[in-house]
Amino acid sequence: MDVAHVALWVSEMDRAVEFYTELGLERQWSFTLDGVENVYVGGDHGELQLRHDPDRTTPIAPNRADVDHVALTVDDTEAMVERATEQGATVVTAPTVIEPADAYVAFVEDPEGYVLEFVEPLESSD
Template identity: 65%
Template sequence: MDLAHVAICVSDLDRALAFYRELGFEETHRFTLSGVENVYVDRPGGDGALQLRYDPDRTTPIAPSRADTDHVAFTVEDVEETFQTALDAGGAAVLEPTEIEPAGAYAAFVEDPEGYTLELYRGL
């Protein structure tokens, strides 16, 4: 079984697309269903996409909580460079690049503009 995609709700589709494009994601396809715009983005050669869901009629705030979904992880070649790119694109630092020995990883955590936490990592 392979991961196909992770769907996240966004309050500003243009802002979300701009952020993920800065991180090297490309739009693969989109459709609107029941008034909700669905845009899929993936990194070239990626093995799992993000589905950005934008509902212009949504009446409740989007409030990602690490208590419910802790983070979405992406492998990257250069943790420091990708971390800085994410900050420059409007992300917020959660954890600076650091070695996480028990996980066998070198990783950084950043919050995207909607508040979702992303882990950027490579193996040790």
């Protein structure tokens, strides 16, 4: 079994697609069903499904109490934080080593309010 995708509601599809593709994810495919636009961005190991309903009447309000974060593997955590902030993200936790995870990580909040974790695996000396 593998994780196929995680679906995130967005208030502005163009902004969301631009943000994630500028980070390095690729636009994979899209469709509209019952008026809801769905765009998939990702890579070889999974995708984010960005969903936009132009008729939605409730605000999109991501809350870390419900969805803490979405983790993305990266080659360079610091460069990705810089890239993300240039695209409108804000830093939640600056790059730091998490020894139990053997990783260098940072957390940013995307323009919609979702928290992303950038995970750079550390070289193991085993």
